[in-house]
Amino acid sequence: MPTIKDVSKLAGVSVATVSRYLNKNGYVSKEAAETIAEVIEKLNYRPNNIARSLAGMKTATIGLMVPDILNPFFPELARSIEDAANEYGYTVMLCNTDNDSAKEQKYIDTLIQKQVDGIIISSYTIKPEHLTGLQKQSIPVVLMDNVFSSDSIVSLTVENRQGGELAVQHLLEQGCSKIAHICGPLSITSSRDRTAGFEHACRGTDWFTPSLIGYSDFTVKGGYTAMMDLLALHPNLDGVFASNDLMAAGALKALQETDHKVPQDVKVIGFDGIGLEMLNPELSTIAQPIYKLGKTAMDSLIGLIRKESDIMTDQVFPVTLHAKQSTMN
Amino acid sequence: MPTIKDVSKLAGVSVATVSRYLNKNGYVSKEAAETIAEVIEKLNYRPNNIARSLAGMKTATIGLMVPDILNPFFPELARSIEDAANEYGYTVMLCNTDNDSAKEQKYIDTLIQKQVDGIIISSYTIKPEHLTGLQKQSIPVVLMDNVFSSDSIVSLTVENRQGGELAVQHLLEQGCSKIAHICGPLSITSSRDRTAGFEHACRGTDWFTPSLIGYSDFTVKGGYTAMMDLLALHPNLDGVFASNDLMAAGALKALQETDHKVPQDVKVIGFDGIGLEMLNPELSTIAQPIYKLGKTAMDSLIGLIRKESDIMTDQVFPVTLHAKQSTMN
DNA sequence: ATACGGTGTGTAATCGGTTTCATATAATTT
DNA sequence: AAATTATATGAAACCGATTACACACCGTAT
Numbered sequence: 001m002p003t004i005k006d007v008s009k010l011a012g013v014s015v016a017t018v019s020r021y022l023n024k025n026g027y028v029s030k031e032a033a034e035t036i037a038e039v040i041e042k043l044n045y046r047p048n049n050i051a052r053s054l055a056g057m058k059t060a061t062i063g064l065m066v067p068d069i070l071n072p073f074f075p076e077l078a079r080s081i082e083d084a085a086n087e088y089g090y091t092v093m094l095c096n097t098d099n100d101s102a103k104e105q106k107y108i109d110t111l112i113q114k115q116v117d118g119i120i121i122s123s124y125t126i127k128p129e130h131l132t133g134l135q136k137q138s139i140p141v142v143l144m145d146n147v148f149s150s151d152s153i154v155s156l157t158v159e160n161r162q163g164g165e166l167a168v169q170h171l172l173e174q175g176c177s178k179i180a181h182i183c184g185p186l187s188i189t190s191s192r193d194r195t196a197g198f199e200h201a202c203r204g205t206d207w208f209t210p211s212l213i214g215y216s217d218f219t220v221k222g223g224y225t226a227m228m229d230l231l232a233l234h235p236n237l238d239g240v241f242a243s244n245d246l247m248a249a250g251a252l253k254a255l256q257e258t259d260h261k262v263p264q265d266v267k268v269i270g271f272d273g274i275g276l277e278m279l280n281p282e283l284s285t286i287a288q289p290i291y292k293l294g295k296t297a298m299d300s301l302i303g304l305i306r307k308e309s310d311i312m313t314d315q316v317f318p319v320t321l322h323a324k325q326s327t328m329n
Numbered sequence: 330m331p332t333i334k335d336v337s338k339l340a341g342v343s344v345a346t347v348s349r350y351l352n353k354n355g356y357v358s359k360e361a362a363e364t365i366a367e368v369i370e371k372l373n374y375r376p377n378n379i380a381r382s383l384a385g386m387k388t389a390t391i392g393l394m395v396p397d398i399l400n401p402f403f404p405e406l407a408r409s410i411e412d413a414a415n416e417y418g419y420t421v422m423l424c425n426t427d428n429d430s431a432k433e434q435k436y437i438d439t440l441i442q443k444q445v446d447g448i449i450i451s452s453y454t455i456k457p458e459h460l461t462g463l464q465k466q467s468i469p470v471v472l473m474d475n476v477f478s479s480d481s482i483v484s485l486t487v488e489n490r491q492g493g494e495l496a497v498q499h500l501l502e503q504g505c506s507k508i509a510h511i512c513g514p515l516s517i518t519s520s521r522d523r524t525a526g527f528e529h530a531c532r533g534t535d536w537f538t539p540s541l542i543g544y545s546d547f548t549v550k551g552g553y554t555a556m557m558d559l560l561a562l563h564p565n566l567d568g569v570f571a572s573n574d575l576m577a578a579g580a581l582k583a584l585q586e587t588d589h590k591v592p593q594d595v596k597v598i599g600f601d602g603i604g605l606e607m608l609n610p611e612l613s614t615i616a617q618p619i620y621k622l623g624k625t626a627m628d629s630l631i632g633l634i635r636k637e638s639d640i641m642t643d644q645v646f647p648v649t650l651h652a653k654q655s656t657m658n
Numbered sequence: 659a660t661a662c663g664g665t666g667t668g669t670a671a672t673c674g675g676t677t678t679c680a681t682a683t684a685a686t687t688t
Numbered sequence: 689a690a691a692t693t694a695t696a697t698g699a700a701a702c703c704g705a706t707t708a709c710a711c712a713c714c715g716t717a718t
Contacts, residue, residue, distance in 0.1 A: 001466065003704055014668045019706055026707085027666045049442045050382045051704030054673050059379070061422075061443070069408050070604075075398045082398075082425050091439060093390075094423040096411050110420060113378045114390070137330070220607045249607035256609045275399075278549045278578035279607065280585045332674055343698040348676055355677090356696050380674030383703050661718075671708080678701080687692065 002043040011039040022047055053115065062301060063111040063119040065095040065104065071218070071246060072274040073290070074122070077144075080294025081120060088302050090117070101125050112137055118301040120144065124188040140304030142297045145190050154300045155314045156293055160190045163286040163319040164197020167241040167269045170284070172201075174267055174327050176239030180212045182226045182251055184243040191218070194243045194271055212237070216247055223250025231258060238266050239327075245270035248283055252326065267327040271319075281325030289317050331372040340368040351376055382444065391630060392440040392448040394424040394433065400547070400575060401603040402619070403451070406473075409623025410449060417631050419446070430454050441466055447630040449473065453517045469633030471626045474519050483629045484643045485622055489519045492615040492648040493526020496570040496598045499613070503596055503656050505568030507536045511555045511580055513547045513572040520547070523572045523600055541566070545576055552579025560587060567595050568656075574599035577612055581655065596656040600648075610654030618646050 004022075008015040013032055020026035021036045028036075039045070053059045064081055066074040082092050093116065095107040104126060111119055112133055119134065122144040131153065134141055142154045171179050181198045184191035195213070202208040211233055214226035223242055227250065230237065240255075242248035248270030252262055260266045262281055273287025296315065303311040333351075337344040342361055349355035350365045357365075368374070382388045393410055395403040411421050422445065424436040433455060440448055441462055448463065451473040460482065463470055471483045500508050510527045513520035524542070531537040540562055543555035552571055556579065559566065569584075571577035577599025581591055589595045591610055602616025625644065632640040 004706095005704080015705080016669080016707075017667060020667090023706080027664085029666060032666080046438070046442050048383075048444070048704050050379060050388070050444055051673090052706075053379045054377075054383050054675085055704080055706040056673060057706070064423075069404045069411075070401075072399075072401065072404075075401075075404050078423065079398050079425055082423060091443065092423050094393075094407065094411060094421050096408055109375075113375055114420060115377070115379050246607070253607060253609045276607065278575070278582060278605065280582045333676095334674080344675080345677080345698060345700095346696080349697090352676080356694085358696060361696080377674050380703090381676075383705085384674080384676040385703060386676070659718100662716085663714105664716105665712100665714080667710105667712085669708105669710085672706080673704105676702085678699105680699085681697085683694105683696080685692100685694070688690085 001048075002045045004045075004047065006043060007036065007039050007045050010043065011035045058117045058305070059115050060089055061091045061093060061114070061116045062298075063093045063095055063107070063114075063116045065097055065107055065119065065121045065123060067097055067099045067122060067124055069094070069096045072276070073244075073272050076274060076290045077122065077294050080291040081298050084295045084298035088298065090298075090302075097123065099123075099125055101130075105130060108133060112139065117305050118142070120297050120301060121146075124185065140301055142301045142304070144293065144297060145188075153313070154304065154311055156297055156300070156317065157190065157315070158288045158293070158317045158319050160193035160319075161197040161200070163271060164194040164199075164241070164243075165201040166197075166319065166321055167271065167286050168198055168201035170321055170323065170327060171239040171241060171267055171269060174239075174263075174329060176267055178207045178212070178234065178237045179239035179241060180214065180230045180234060180237045182214045182216050182223055182230070182240065182242040182247050184216060184218045184247070186215070191243055198241055216242075218244050218246060220246045220250040220253075223247025224254045225250075227251035227254035228258070231255075231260075240266060240268045242268070242270050245272045245274050245276055245283060245285055248285070248326075249276055249279060252279065252281075252283065263326050263328055269327050273320075273322055279326075284324045284327040285322050286319045287322045288319055293317060330377075331374045333374075333376065335372060336365065336368050336374050339372070340364045387446045387634070388444050389418055390420045390422060390443070390445050391627075392422045392424055392436070392443075392445045394426055394436055394448065394450045394452060396426055396428045396451060396453055398423070398425045401605070402573075402601050405603060405619045406451065406623050409620040410627050413624045413627035417627065419627075419631075426452065428452075428454055430459075434459060437462055441468065446634050447471070449626050449630060450475075453514065469630055471630045471633070473622065473626060474517075482642070483633065483640055485626055485629070485646065486519065486644070487617045487622070487646045487648050489522035489648075490526040490529070492600060493523040493528075493570070493572075494530040495526075495648065495650055496600065496615050497527055497530035499650055499652065499656060500568040500570060500596055500598060503568075503592075503658060505596055507541070507563065507566045508568035508570060509541045509543065509559045509563060509566045511543045511545050511552055511559070511569065511571040511576050513545060513576070515544070520572055527570055545571075547573050547575060549575045549579040549582070552576025553583045554579075556580035556583035557587070560584075560589075569595060569597045571597070571599050574601045574603050574605055574612060574614055577614070577655075578605055578608060581608065581610075581612065592655050592657055598656050602648075602651055608655075613653045613656040614651050615648045616651045617648055622646060 008018045021028045097104045118140040120142045183195040214230045216222035216226040269284040271286045337347045350357045426433045447469040449471045512524040543559045545551035545555040599614040
């Protein structure tokens, strides 16, 4: 493995000149540049990133913390972030936290030690005080789905509340007259907001009662169970809004197993917009702009890393209704 | 951020001693150890990983290349690998290659430059010559789902052929008398093997004809289309074996849309064993031991990194039938 | 003719660790 | 008592880059 010294020797210049050539800063004459280029080609020289990092430059690596890579939402997010990272020449370290605060802390420590240039955190559980270590190292952070204001921390969210309202509105438009809701963990801000949207949209209707809300956990199984419970309480419900697509899928399954036809008898809508194309009927959903979220997260992180000043610290993205078979007449 | 020098000064010993203490090699007296420990605690010192790596130690980072993180199989694999990596104190760099050979090459270059200690590659497209760069740097590689013998390259696969046979056998046992097959890309070894298993198991039966095999691409949509085509050719088929679960899910959807009852009219079985619990009926499958595959991949990689000599270069794992509703009477 | 700013280059310090080697002392052997 | 051996430590080289600084050269404005 040739080093910069080998290149400098063979090119008959100093390492400083080679370094300047590599980084395109400082002056390098045309002739020197050409010779260096040839030698690099000949030796198939590649600068050692580790040494580069140590010498004060950045690691060109970012950390990505997600709560659950098995939830299809996060691979989609990861993919968009990775794509964007690649464009900037960055590599992504994947950290699956399992919604476990201790694991989260451990990962943050690791990422600090590995000197990543920035971190994108998607977490339900994280709190401002967990980020003090990062702030001490002034490692930029972009937070997804979890807002708390701070200068060096950018937050990205979607209009969860409006999404909840949108879902109900759509179900009403499709003729539903008794809509149940399967909500996610109440510890999660975005989950609470979606439910708030649901409640707000239901306020004032004559059919609404709190027992139309089932409490669940963002999983297929949880959605299934919640739906079964709701059906027992309200056999005549004709619409369901689940706070994420996985629970909606579970609800769909429960409905089908209990011989409710979807969408004829009951209409179902989820939230997230992950592509669960294998479902029959396909699931209507309030879609998050996942790809754009990832891309923006990376863009903002790069902005923070480069200390650009025009980074919006709190960005809220709109959601859109994707009407599919599960709510169509 | 304190350095080893700060520690050594405050502890009144040399950096060498601190380093020995940190790495638990060489002699360090009890007293020195205690003092150092105190100082480290007091300063909240953490060794700089970059510097460590440069000084010749390893980066404690591995690369994981997967063809498509959106296919649920790979998040599952990634998770098991990450879990195992964590146990060994390693971090994982995620590389999504999109089945794109160029992207693959670029990632390999990047990983070499970042001096990862090893790479786990799950790829359909990779060829031995693509790994020469890695071998030149003697970076250990564990290959999944793609065997080509070599000393420094460990391959992990599953019994794809037997799996194919197992699937047919199961469908026959459940009373099927005309079984179709949706096969995956023929460029993929494991895909070909599954199909070979299918063909072998069908050989000699009076109903088998080559047109019972539909050619597809491992996606839900592909499975859906292939199923539709097969139904047009063979309206009376009563069993389907798809070479992966996503295609099986697509097939299921196609069958349901064309008013075939699963499992009563047609039985469906997939391959992989990803948890598509949202399907109704739930999908029978020939399950790969995904978690174990990931764990073993990591174990083997660590073995290679540590230059242990007892690493099996080619490991083939058994698959198991997971019978669910989609094939039960 | 002198001074100055723009080019171009090399020397050497630096980043924060690991490790070789020399040296010193204490504990065992012979 | 002398010779080993085990224990303990520090000085300094090294890993492979970046970069501050000094210096040299050239053209041009004063």
